[in-house]
Amino acid sequence: MWGTWPDPLPEPLSWKPDAIVVLGGGDLARGKQAITLAKQYPDVPLVVTGDGGVLYQQLIDGGVKKSRLTHETEATSTVENARFTRDWLARLKARRVALVTDGFHAPRALAIFSDESPDREFQAVFDGRPAEPSNWYTYCERRERLAVLHNLFVHGIWIF
Numbered sequence: 151m152w153g154t155w156p157d158p159l160p161e162p163l164s165w166k167p168d169a170i171v172v173l174g175g176g177d178l179a180r181g182k183q184a185i186t187l188a189k190q191y192p193d194v195p196l197v198v199t200g201d202g203g204v205l206y207q208q209l210i211d212g213g214v215k216k217s218r219l220t221h222e223t224e225a226t227s228t229v230e231n232a233r234f235t236r237d238w239l240a241r242l243k244a245r246r247v248a249l250v251t252d253g254f255h256a257p258r259a260l261a262i263f264s265d266e267s268p269d270r271e272f273q274a275v276f277d278g279r280p281a282e283p284s285n286w287y288t289y290c291e292r293r294e295r296l297a298v299l300h301n302l303f304v305h306g307i308w309i310f
Contacts, residue, residue: 160278169244173251174201179277181208184250188214199235200225232266246271254291261309
């Protein structure tokens with residue numbers, strides 16, 4: 151059913167971000183991607199949202215200074231990630247924001263963040279679909295399809 155959709159191709163950032171938002175709820179690949187971006191853009195602040203501390207600690211262990219990190223711990227969904235980081239992004243005067251997530255989650259995350267903060271520009275940063283996805287990854291792809299429908303009917307947000 152729906153094959154591997156959604157499965158966008160990763161693209162390099164087309165601009166320097168004003169902030170990097172790392173979305174919790176994923177695996178350690180999101181942390182690795184965030185560390186890579188943090189090294190590429192050493193003066194850009196990072197906001198970790200919806201994370202129980204695993205990604206936050208992974209970033210610190212990966213060499214990201216705590217002074218660059220904001221840890222938003224209350225979000226339990228992508229909609230809340232977008233809502234709860236909005237004020238942080240305003241304080242940072244962030245106009246262009248890189249969203250670190252997984253490929254299967256990127257289209258919905260972009261739609262939700264753009265809906266919540268239409269005055270900002272967002273681009274998703276993620277690794278491509280693994281050649282041999284883990285059971286966790288396959289489960290998340292399937293769950294994402296239901297989440298797209300949930301966001302349409304509950305929040306009125308469609309990803310296309």
